Amino acid sequence: MIRTANLKDLAAIKSLTEACAQSMQEKAIFQWNEHYPSLEKLRADIEKRELFVLEEKEELQGIVVLTCEMDDEYLPIEWLTPNANNLYVHRLATDPGSWGSGNGRKLMDFAEEFARENGYISVRLDTFSQNERNQRFYEARGYNRLGNIYFPKQSEHPFYCYEKILQ
Structure with missing residues (x-):
């Protein structure tokens, strides 16, 4: 079951x-660290x-953040659709003990269905360049x-921006 989180x-x-x-760090993927995601950001x-x-x-298996707000870091990207009615996916995470079980797919299926149901024209996100x-x-x-952005507090390596147009 996927539901809205509460405090x-x-x-x-x-x-x-x-x-x-x-x-991720044990796999030499330095995408998240002690600065990200912070307790304040999650709150x-x-x-x-x-x-x-x-x-x-009743066990937490994963999370995802869905927002219509575009982060400033995304401004230089040449998106496929206008910056008007887009859904952004952030902080998708699943329990490492269940990696490979399809929980990431479930969360992304939910995100894309949420976008369609709410009339968004596309889904946008970024992922770490070192996370193949x-x-x-x-x-x-x-x-x-589509392009690269940087989050210096997280890594010296770029993050790749992606977009999927919804039909």
């Missing part, structure tokens, strides 16, 4: 993101009702790689 979920969400950061996501949780048997598995995942879903 009671915050500790479990932060624990999940920390486990993801550690597991703000919950308060804006933009953070969704995937639960199975994520790149293949998004490209297999029909996302087009």
